[in-house]
Amino acid sequence: MSVRQLRLALQKPTWRATAPLRTCGRGLRALATVAGSAQNHKPSNYGQPLFPSHPHLLRPHELTPGIPADEYECRRRTLMDSLPSDSLVVLVAAPIKYMSGSASYKFRQASDFWYLTGFEEPDAAVILEKTSNSRGYRMTLFSGGKDSAKEKWEGARTSFKDVVSIFRADDALPIHVFPARLKSLAGIYSNIYIDLPNASTKRSPRTAKSLLRYLSPSARSNSECESVVDSLWIPRRQPLAPLIAKLRSIKSKREQQVMRAAADISGHAFAKTMRFTQPGTSESAIAAHFEYLCSLSGSQRLAYVPVVASGPNALIIHYTSNNQVIQDGELILVDAGCEYNGYASDITRTYPASGSFTSAQHDLYTAVLTAQKALIGQCTETASFTLHELHRRSCEFLRVELNQLGFRLHAGEVERVLYPHxxxxxxxxxxxxSSNFDRGGRLKAGMVITIEPGIYVPPLPQFPKNFHNMGIRIEDEVLVGKEHPIILSVAAPKEVADVEGACQGLLGLQPL
Structure with missing residues (x-):
């Protein structure tokens, strides 16, 4: 892609075309019209954004932004169809987590629970019973329901009636009855699919009390807790996460669109952050600028703590201190990505603080880029590689590139020293x-993976001195295709000319 093509792509972000109405994709007049239509719904009657209260975020048929209610129904049905008869599925919502005292972190729903329900409130659970009816299962969703006293402090919660009509539950019940209902059903079904906390450790023993706190934050007594837990200690209990992982591994067209939108938001933030960066800027300012740009474009949060590593700090793979000052002549490695409408993005770019690569920086950067592009080209179902095989090939590609730059590498030095991840x-x-992903399984169309080779050169005498203390990683999100891969993170400048153009302001972008 030429500098001119990238400039046009960055000025006309593709994610706006695939997403519903978004604040940064509409003019002020259209925005005012949409906002005006929602004024009668302030405050909202629901515990999460829905079309009646947030038409600027969702379309009428969507349950969460970008994902229609029918897709959630399809996910549940596919899961239940894969299970033997006489099966029960149990999932619980994420707990509220606290930073200090009563000050909580921003709530994020448990991933598998959200994947199957789209329900974004805490203090919730769902039970799916396999049945012989036309739907194939029965769904009971447990939640807090309406509570005017709590809502005065914490905001609206969805009523049981709306849980049934909007989230397509067969029944909606208060969360405090969940333990009793679970206990009664556990004695009926032959196959119970549920994920419990990890096995007991000295630090976090798996006691009856801790289990019920996981299963229901509204536990009423230890005796109730123990009876529920006892009903689950049976050979019929099986893990649920691996089954859902198989469903989640292949992204639907809607999911692909949301992930492209997340990658575009992050990619544009990268381009503008490159322009924002100057020698003397702090690493923390770079991180803050990136997050601000993502938030301004609709991102709900960052997907992880960003890495902003200048100079030798880039040799620390997960450097997140971000508390030093960028010096002239240094490379800056930024590993960052936003979460948008429930889906993460993950991009890494390395660029020069001065706006231009030095000769040595250019050579090492080109070596990593050449390997990365070759590896992306092999992310197809037809190529039939596994992640393990792609990793081995990445080591081979990087070894060839480094030897051409004057490295005299001994066996294992790439894997152990220069490229340890x-x-x-x-x-x-x-x-x-990846918790339930088989790195030895063949790539299939519809999977989304990262490709992120890197080289980190410590100041050791066996390596060429002009590359000492350089850390370079280039990471893209790749949608695996049948015969051709699609780079979702294409909006983030990567070619040498484009990176330098972004840094120097040649792409026509302002930093803010």
Whole structure:
């Protein structure tokens, strides 16, 4: 892509065309019209954005921004169809987490619970019972319901009636009856799919009390807790997460669109942050600028704590202190991405603080870029690679490129010293959707993975001195296709000319 083509792409972001109405994709007059139509719904009657209260975020048929209610229904039905008869599925919402005292973090729903329900409130649970009716299952959603006293402090919650009509539950019940209902059903079904906390450790013992706190934050007594837990300690209990992971590994067209939107928001933030960066700027200012731009474009949060590593700090793979000052002549490695409408983005770019690569920086950057582009080209179902095989090839590609730059590498030096991390991970609702992902499985069309080779040269005598203390990583999100991969993070400048053009303001972009 030429500098001119990238400039046009950045000035006309593609994510606006695939997303519903967004604040940054409409003119002020259209925005005022949309906002005016929602004024009668302030404050909202629901515990999350829905079309009646937030028409600027959702279309009428959508349950969450970009994802229609029918897709959630399809996910549940696909899961239940895959299970044997006489099966029960249990999922609970994420707990509220606290920074200090009663000051909580911004709530984020548990990923698998959200994937199947679209329900974004805490203190909730869902039970799916496999049945022989036309739907194939029965869904009971437990939540806090309406509570005027709590809502005065915390905001609206969705009524049980609306839970049934909007979220397509067969029944909606108060969360405090969840333990009793679970206990009664556990004795009926032969196959119970539920994920419990990890096995007991000295630091976090798996006691009956801790289990019920996980299963229901509104536990009423230890005896009730123990009876529920006892009903689950049976051979019929099976893990649920691996089954949902298989569904989540292949992204639907709607999911692909939301992920492209998330990547575009992050990519444009990268381009403007490159322009914003100057020697003397703090790493923390770079991180803040990136987050501000993402938030301004509709992102709900960053997907992870960003890495802004200047100079030798880039040799620390997960450097998140971000508390030093950028010096003239240094490279800056930024690993950052936003979360948008429930889906994460993950991009890494390395660029020169001065706006132009030095000769040595150019050579090492080109080596990593050449390897990365070759690896992206192999992210197809037809190529039939596994992540393990792609990682081995990344080591081979980087070894060839480095030897051409005068490195005299001994066996294992690439893997142990210069490139100590894995090439790739799946990405989607979670930044790393890899807990139940088989790195030895063949890539399939519809998967989204990262491709992120890197080289980190410590100041050791066996490596060419002009590359000492350079850390370069280039990371893109790649949608695996049948025969051709699609780079979702294409909006983030990557070619040498484009990176330098972004830094120097040649793309026609202002930093803010």
């Amino acid at each position: 894995f090439l790739s991970h799946p990405i989607g609702i979670d930044l790393h959707e």
